[in-house]
Amino acid sequence: MPRKPQHPECLSRRLSYQGRKFGFEVATLRLPNGVEGELETIRHPGGAMAVPVAADGRFVLVRQYRFPMGEWLLEFPAGTVEAGEAPEGTIRRELEEETGFRAHHWDFLGDFPLTPGYSDEYIHAYLARELEPLDDPPAQDDDEDLETVLLTGEELMAAARAGEADAKTLGGYLLVRGRLG
Template structure:
């Protein structure tokens, strides 16, 4: 890829909102072609996700209601990287909290941007294997109502085709599929 184009020049920035997990800001930019405009960005600390696979080859996902899209989605377990936490620690904790499973084998699959048109969030993906069900799963976060779902690879592909899966899950599956 060529990187010989100039980057936009920031003229000003104003923060509109700082929430518990992310911020929202508006920046005035001058593009390399001279056009000026305001660009809105969600600032996010990043996330971590697991692609958990059972010994018999099924994927462990969670089903949860996502208010912004008004629907129940199937997703690989994931969470926001907390301040001072590394992504591997984030996903080890989230896998247990969200699914009631622990993984004994982890492989870093890399990271990717989720929605670069309006957010700086990158998600770190990990393949989780050698899963074991916890005798007593930790309590879920108060604001989560999750159901653990196990799907075969064909069922996962069908769910993707039907629009029942989020983008991070599709990206994680693509990063993991050659290692399954």
């Protein structure tokens, strides 16, 4: 049986920055081979994502401008889990705010790390079905400018190949693809 790899030893940690949604930490590590170095990590409370599927089988996404990328991207609705909030509560709220739809059936798909090379963020993914458009949807957050878009799986994959969809959306699509008949 293969030997379990040894973890690096953390010699020190310091929080360099704490923002409204995440923190930036610098840790000094000693690797199992004795080499010491610094590692920078974004500390994030986690997120929740819906993979909403309309009655006709199309996926409900949002198109939003992502400043770090300088691009408009297609994404499944998602949001940061607030302190004291369960991920399922987060995504129910976010689905309504971002798309104007409410889901009457929810299935947990799983959790996965988003960018483990520099962040500890996990996303909690849910399949949202039996969608109902809201007569009076809640207002979007002040810092969001979203457009609701419905796409087939083929259209979503074409957008992904063109660099127009983010990784969490692709991960959610892969988690749900085998569940839909």
